[in-house]
Amino acid sequence: MNIEQRLKKLSDDNPNYALLWAQWEFDKKLLSRALNSVSRDFPHYSLHDSSHSSTIITQIEKVIAPNIDKLSATDCWLLLESCYWHDAGMIITNDEKKDLLKDNNFNIYLQDLCQSDSDLAIYAKIVLDKKNKNDITQALLISNALTFIIADYFRKIHAKRSGEHVIDPDRIRVNSPRTSLIPQRLFNFVAEIVQCHGKKKESILEIAKYNDGMDAKDYAHPRYIAALLRIGDLLDIDDGRFCATLLANIGDVPKTSTEHQHKHASIKHLYIDSNVIEIKAECEMYGGYHAQQAWFDYIESEFDYQKRVWNDIVPASDYRALPTLGVLSCTIKDYITIDGKVPTLSLDQKRVYSYITGSQIYSERLPFIRELIQNSVDAIYYSAWEELYESESFLNIDESEKRSLFIKELEKNKIDIKYYKTQHRNQDSVVFSVKDTGTGMCLEDIKKFLKVGSESITSRKELLRTMPGWASPSGFFGIGLQAVFKMCSQVSIYTKKIESPFYEIIIFNEGNEFFNISIKEIKDAKKKKFIGTEVTAIFDEGIIGAVSADSLRYHELNELLSRYDALEYNEDIYFHHYVNNIVSKDFTYSNIPITLLGNEISKDFDCNDYQPEELILESDYELGIDYNLKIDMRGTNSLKYKFKGVGFDTYSGFGAIAGVINIFNNDAGYWLTIDRKKGRTDRMQELIDLVEKVAIKNESMIRKNSENKAAADFFYFSRFDSTKDNLWHSYIINDNSVDEYLFKNRHLTVYNNNSFAMYNSTVPYIHEVSIILLKRIVKKMKFSLHAQLAESKHFLRDSQVVDVTYSLTFKNDGQHRFTATTDLIQEEIKYTRNTRLKRMYFCCYDAKYDDISIHRKFINDLMGSASVFSTWFDYVLIGPKETVSWAEDINNIWNFYKERNCLMVPEDRFKELYKMLWTELDLIK
Numbered sequence: 001m002n003i004e005q006r007l008k009k010l011s012d013d014n015p016n017y018a019l020l021w022a023q024w025e026f027d028k029k030l031l032s033r034a035l036n037s038v039s040r041d042f043p044h045y046s047l048h049d050s051s052h053s054s055t056i057i058t059q060i061e062k063v064i065a066p067n068i069d070k071l072s073a074t075d076c077w078l079l080l081e082s083c084y085w086h087d088a089g090m091i092i093t094n095d096e097k098k099d100l101l102k103d104n105n106f107n108i109y110l111q112d113l114c115q116s117d118s119d120l121a122i123y124a125k126i127v128l129d130k131k132n133k134n135d136i137t138q139a140l141l142i143s144n145a146l147t148f149i150i151a152d153y154f155r156k157i158h159a160k161r162s163g164e165h166v167i168d169p170d171r172i173r174v175n176s177p178r179t180s181l182i183p184q185r186l187f188n189f190v191a192e193i194v195q196c197h198g199k200k201k202e203s204i205l206e207i208a209k210y211n212d213g214m215d216a217k218d219y220a221h222p223r224y225i226a227a228l229l230r231i232g233d234l235l236d237i238d239d240g241r242f243c244a245t246l247l248a249n250i251g252d253v254p255k256t257s258t259e260h261q262h263k264h265a266s267i268k269h270l271y272i273d274s275n276v277i278e279i280k281a282e283c284e285m286y287g288g289y290h291a292q293q294a295w296f297d298y299i300e301s302e303f304d305y306q307k308r309v310w311n312d313i314v315p316a317s318d319y320r321a322l323p324t325l326g327v328l329s330c331t332i333k334d335y336i337t338i339d340g341k342v343p344t345l346s347l348d349q350k351r352v353y354s355y356i357t358g359s360q361i362y363s364e365r366l367p368f369i370r371e372l373i374q375n376s377v378d379a380i381y382y383s384a385w386e387e388l389y390e391s392e393s394f395l396n397i398d399e400s401e402k403r404s405l406f407i408k409e410l411e412k413n414k415i416d417i418k419y420y421k422t423q424h425r426n427q428d429s430v431v432f433s434v435k436d437t438g439t440g441m442c443l444e445d446i447k448k449f450l451k452v453g454s455e456s457i458t459s460r461k462e463l464l465r466t467m468p469g470w471a472s473p474s475g476f477f478g479i480g481l482q483a484v485f486k487m488c489s490q491v492s493i494y495t496k497k498i499e500s501p502f503y504e505i506i507i508f509n510e511g512n513e514f515f516n517i518s519i520k521e522i523k524d525a526k527k528k529k530f531i532g533t534e535v536t537a538i539f540d541e542g543i544i545g546a547v548s549a550d551s552l553r554y555h556e557l558n559e560l561l562s563r564y565d566a567l568e569y570n571e572d573i574y575f576h577h578y579v580n581n582i583v584s585k586d587f588t589y590s591n592i593p594i595t596l597l598g599n600e601i602s603k604d605f606d607c608n609d610y611q612p613e614e615l616i617l618e619s620d621y622e623l624g625i626d627y628n629l630k631i632d633m634r635g636t637n638s639l640k641y642k643f644k645g646v647g648f649d650t651y652s653g654f655g656a657i658a659g660v661i662n663i664f665n666n667d668a669g670y671w672l673t674i675d676r677k678k679g680r681t682d683r684m685q686e687l688i689d690l691v692e693k694v695a696i697k698n699e700s701m702i703r704k705n706s707e708n709k710a711a712a713d714f715f716y717f718s719r720f721d722s723t724k725d726n727l728w729h730s731y732i733i734n735d736n737s738v739d740e741y742l743f744k745n746r747h748l749t750v751y752n753n754n755s756f757a758m759y760n761s762t763v764p765y766i767h768e769v770s771i772i773l774l775k776r777i778v779k780k781m782k783f784s785l786h787a788q789l790a791e792s793k794h795f796l797r798d799s800q801v802v803d804v805t806y807s808l809t810f811k812n813d814g815q816h817r818f819t820a821t822t823d824l825i826q827e828e829i830k831y832t833r834n835t836r837l838k839r840m841y842f843c844c845y846d847a848k849y850d851d852i853s854i855h856r857k858f859i860n861d862l863m864g865s866a867s868v869f870s871t872w873f874d875y876v877l878i879g880p881k882e883t884v885s886w887a888e889d890i891n892n893i894w895n896f897y898k899e900r901n902c903l904m905v906p907e908d909r910f911k912e913l914y915k916m917l918w919t920e921l922d923l924i925k
Contacts (some may be wrong), residue, residue: 001259002061002068003060003061003076004057006071007021007024007073007076010076014215016218017073017218019214020074020077020182020214021079021626023081023176023177024081024707027081027085028050028080029309030086030176031053031174032050033172033912034091034172034173035048035049035087035088036049037255039243041151041154042090042155042737043146043243043249044148044151044246044247044253044254044257045151046260046261046264047241048087048245048477050084053087054083055238057079057080057083057103059232059235059236059272060110060228060229060231060232060672062272062273063231063235063274063277063322064320066274066320067319070315070318070319072219073801074213074218075213075224075225075315077186078186078189078220078225079225081187081190081228082190082194082225083195083232085162086162086229086233087158087162088161089154089158089163089165089194090154090155090158092154093171097111100150105740106546108465110149111124111128113149114128117256117672119255119256120148120152122848123146123149123254124145124643125641126141126771140842142867143563144250147252148252148254158198159194159197159198162195163194164191166190166194167187169402178490182214186220189208189211189220189222192207193207193222193225194627197226197229198834199890201230201302201305201336201771204223204226204230204306205223205312206868207222208222208223209221209313212317215534217406221315223313223316224313227313230302230324231303231306234298235272237267237279237295238267238270239265240265242261242264244656256291256512257289257875258287258676259285259288259290261621262283262284262291262292263288263291263292263295264284265283266282266289266292268282271324272323276323276324276326277324278326278327278768278814279296279327279328279329280329282330282561283330283331284333284364285332286332286335286342288336289330289332289342290341290342291329292330296330296896298871299325300325301717302320307322310322322638329589342658368537369432369578370582370586371436372432372433372537373415373582373594373706374432375434376435376436376533377436377590378815379436379438379440379533379699380410380436380438381436381467381471382438383531384406384409384412384413384464384471385463386439386463388405388406388409388495397423399621400619401894403470403619407591410590412592413436413593414436414595415436416435416436416594417433417434417579417596418592418598419579419597420434422538424489424490427540428540429538430539431536431538431539432536432539433535433536434534434535435532435533435534438532438533439531439532440498440500441496441533442497443458444457445460445497446505446519451489457776462911468621469665470619470624470664472664474643474667474668474676476488483557485509486510486535488539489538489539490506491506491535491538492504492506493505493506493507493529493533493534493535494522494533494534496530497531498531498534499778501521502522502523502524502530503519503520504519504521506518520902576596579596580601582595583596585647586645587646588646589626589642590645600813605640608611615658616628618698620698623665623693624660624665625688625690626661626662626831627657627659627660628659629658629693629694629698629702630657630658630705630706630712631657631702631711631712631715632656632658632706632711633708633711633714633770633773638655638658639658639659639660640659640660641663641679642661642663643662643663643671644662644663645678648671648679649677650679651681651684654688654691656769656773657691657695661690661694671683673685676779695719696720699722703724709727710728711732714731714773714777715773716728717777718773718776729743733748733770735903736750741810742781742810745809745810747807748807749805749806749807749808751792778816779873781812781818782813782816783810783812783813784811784813784815784816784818785810787807787818787845787869788806788807788821789805789806789807789818789827790806790807791804791878792804792805796895804827804828806824817847818869818872819845819846819847820846822920825842825843825845825867826921826922827843828868829921837860838882839866839878839881840862840864840866840878841863841866841867841876841877841879842865842867842869843869843870843872843875843876844873844874844875844876844877845867849913850875851904851909851910852905852914853875853877854876854878854902855873855875857874858902859876868880879923880918880924886915886918886923890911890914890915893914894910897910
C-alpha cells in the first residue's frame with residue numbers, strides 16, 4: 001500500500017478524513033498544472049514539475065515501507081501536500097519579475113554577484129552593462145542571462161516562498177479550496193514543513209512533534225513529515241531529470257547547471273528500500289564528479305543527523321529506523337582523483353598566514369600602528385553615519401550638506417593614542433594602546449576578525465551600502481589586526497557595541513604557529529557605559545629602536561631636529577615623532593580629533609612639494625573624488641594620489657596634470673596593495689581613466705587653477721580638442737611660441753629621444769610632456785614634418801651612442817607627412833643598433849618609399865623603433881636583420897606584408913624598393 005492509497009482507505013472508512021482526501025485531489029491536479037510553469041523560468045535546472053514531487057513520494061514510500069500502515073490520515077495528507085507544495089516557491093509571476101527588476105535590493109544582489117567568484121558573475125555583468133539597442137544578439141544574450149540570474153535569486157528563497165504560497169495560494173493563482181472544515185493550523189504545518197526543506201537540518205527539531213489531527217483518533221506529526229520530505233528530496237537523484245528540449249531552448253547554460261546534468265547522468269546503480277540505500281555513479285568529467293560527491297556528502301550528513309536524533313523525530317519508538325547507507329560510490333572515468341577529490345590548487349595555511357601577517361609584506365617598520373589607527377577611524381565612520389542616517393531630515397538634503405553634517409559628527413568623536421614602558425613576562429616592554437568612540441564590536445564582529453580575510457558581517461555590509469564614497473570607511477583586508485597579533489606578545493581588546501555586551505578579548509602570542517585566545521563578557525557596570533573599542537598591544541621594547549634617525553626621511557629628520565634639543569636625545573623621541581607623523585600625514589582627512597599622550601595632533605594639508613598654506617579641495621561626487629588640479633608643463637610638480645586622505649604611490653601619471661586627487665569611492669582593497677602604500681597595478685588604467693574624466697568634466701576649474709593659461713590651452717587642445725581663444729598658439733617651447741614653429745617655419749631643435757637635455761648638451765630643456773602634446777597637435781591638424789640632423793656626438797653610454805639633436809620644420813599642408821635626411825635616419829639606426837631586439841623599424845622618411853611602408857598598427861611587440869619619429873606618424877619601414885642575407889630577409893618581409901594584406905606593389909617592385917632603401921641607408925654590406 002502506498003501513502004495515497006492509505007489516505008484513500010482511511011477517508012473511505014471515516015467521513016472526517018474524506019475532507020483531507022478531497023483537498024488533496026484538488027491540490028494534486030491544481031499543482032500539477034501550476035508546477036509546469038517552473039520549467040519556463042528554470043529551463044537549465046532539473047525538472048521541478050509534478051514528476052519530481054511524485055518521485056519524492058515514491059522514494060519516501062520505499063524508505064518507510066513498514067511504517068506506512070502506521071501513518072495517520074493527517075500525516076498522509078501532510079506528506080502528500082508537502083511534496084507537491086515544496087517547490088511552489090519556484091513559480092514566479094510576471095508581476096513578481098517586474099517588481100524584482102525595480103527593487104534596489106535586486107540591484108545590490110547583482111552588484112554583489114558581479115564581484116563574487118560565482119559562475120553567474122559573468123551573467124550579472126551582462127545584465128548591468130548597457131546594450132546596443134540595435135544588437136539583437138546582445139538582446140538575446142541579456143534575456144538568457146536574466147533568466148539564469150532570476151532563477152538563482154528565487155532558488156535561494158524558494159522554500160520560504162513555498163510556505164507563503166501554501167498560506168496564500170492566490171499569490172500564484174492556484175485556486176486551492178480552503179474552508180474551515182480543515183483547520184488552518186494544518187495548512188500552517190504544511191507551510192512549516194516545506195520551508196524546513198530549505199533550512200539547516202537542525203531546524204527539523206523546531207517543528208512540533210505532535211499535534212491534533214482531524215478527530216479524536218487522529219494525530220499529526222509534522223516533525224516526522226518534515227524529516228521525510230528532506231530525505232525524499234535528496235534521493236530524487238536518478239537519471240532523466242533534465243529535459244533536452246528545454247536545454248536546447250535556452251542554449252549555453254552556466255557551468256554549475258552542466259555539472260548537475262552530468263551528476264544525474266552518472267547514476268549507474270540505484271537501490272532504495274527500508275533496509276539499505278545503494279547508489280553508484282560513474283562520472284565522465286571532473287565537474288560532474290565534484291557535484292556528485294557534494295550530493296553524496298549531503299545525503300550522508302542528513303542521514304547521520306536524523307539517525308542521531310531519530311527518537312526526537314518519530315511519532316513512536318516502534319517506528320522503523322532509517323535504512324542504512326550502504327554503498328555510496330562515485331568514480332570518474334579516464335581521470336585521476338587526488339584522495340578521492342577533484343584536483344584543486346590550495347594554499348598551505350600556516351605558511352600563507354605567516355606571509356600575509358609578516359613584516360615583509362609591509363613597507364614600513366611598525367605597520368600595526370597604522371592598522372590600529374585605521375581600524376579606529378573606520379569604526380567611527382560607521383557610528384557617525386549610523387547616527388545621521390536614522391534621521392529622515394538628513395536623507396532629504398543635498399550631498400554637500402550631508403558631508404558637512406557628517407564631518408561635524410566625526411568631530412564629536414575622538415581617538416586616544418598612548419604608550420608607556422613596562423615589564424611584561426620579565427622583559428622590558430612597551431604598551432601601545434588606541435582607544436576610539438566608534439561603533440564597537442558584537443560577537444559576530446569578533447568572529448569576523450578572527451577569520452583572516454573574511455567579509456564584513458551582514459549588518460555592516462547593509463550599512464555600508466547606504467554610505468556614499470566620501471562617508472564610507474577605507475575598508476580593510478581582514479589582516480590588519482592579524483599583523484598586530486603577529487608582532488606583539490599580547491593584545492587585549494575591550495569593546496562594546498550599542499545593545500551588545502561588553503567583551504574582553506585577549507590574544508597571547510606564544511611564538512609558535514598558534515595564538516592562545518580568550519573571550520569573555522565583562523559585567524562591570526561602569527564599563528557598560530563605554531561604546532567603542534580599545535586595543536592595547538604589548539611588544540618588546542627593542543621595537544622602539546627600530547624607529548631611528550636612519551629610518552626617517554631627510555625632511556622628517558630636519559623637522560625632528562628643529563623640535564628637540566640634541567642634549568635631550570633618547571630613542572623615544574624618534575618613536576613619538578614616528579607615530580605623530582603617521583597621524584598628521586596619513587589621517588589628514590579623517591576629521592576626527594586624535595590625541596597622542598593627551599595632546600591633540602595637528603594634521604598637515606599637502607598637495608605637492610610646493611606646499612600651500614592650506615589646500616582647498618573641490619569635490620566631484622559623481623566620480624567619487626576630491627581634487628585640486630592644474631596644468632603644469634614644466635614638470636616641477638606631479639600628480640599625487642590619495643585614498644581617503646592617505647597618499648599612495650602609483651605609476652599612473654597623466655602628462656601635464658599636477659596636483660592631488662583624493663579618491664573616496666570603493667574600499668582600500670579595490671585600489672591599494674595590502675600595506676596601503678601603493679596602488680594596485682591592475683588598477684593603473686582605471687586611475688588614468690579617472691583622471692581623464694576629471695580633466696574633461698572639470699576643465700574650467702583646472703584652467704582657472706593653472707598659472708600658465710597658454711600651457712593649459714595647449715594641453716586641452718592637444719588632448720581633448722578644446723581651446724579658449726586659441727591660446728595654445730602662444731605656448732612657449734625653447735623661447736619661441738608654438739605658433740612660430742607651426743606657421744612661421746621656425747626650426748625646433750629637439751634633444752635625444754624627444755625628451756630633455758643631459759650631459760653637456762647646449763640644447764635648451766624641453767620637457768617630454770610638451771613634445772608628446774605637440775605630436776598630438778601635429779597629427780590633429782595634419783602638419784607635415786621635416787627632420788634633419790642638427791648635431792651628433794659619438795660617445796658611449798651603456799654601450800649606446802648618445803647625444804643626438806634634431807632640427808624640426810613643420811609645414812601646414814594638411815598632408816601629415818614625414819620627411820627626413822638620410823644621415824638622420826642612419827644616425828638613429830646607429831643609436832639603436834646595440835639593443836637586444838633583432839628587428840627594428842623606422843619612420844617612412846621619403847615619399848619614394850611609400851609603396852613599401854606599412855601602418856604601425858601591424859608592427860608587433862618583437863620589433864623596436866629605430867626612430868624617435870615613428871610615434872609621430874603612422875607609416876613605417878622595416879629594417880633588416882643583420883644575421884640573415886639581405887635577399888633572404890627581403891623575402892621574409894615580403895611574406896610579413898602578404899600575410900597582413902598590406903602589399904601595394906608587385907613582388908619585383910617591392911624587393912627593388914627595399915634594396916634601394918637599404919643601399920641608401922648603408923644597411924647592405
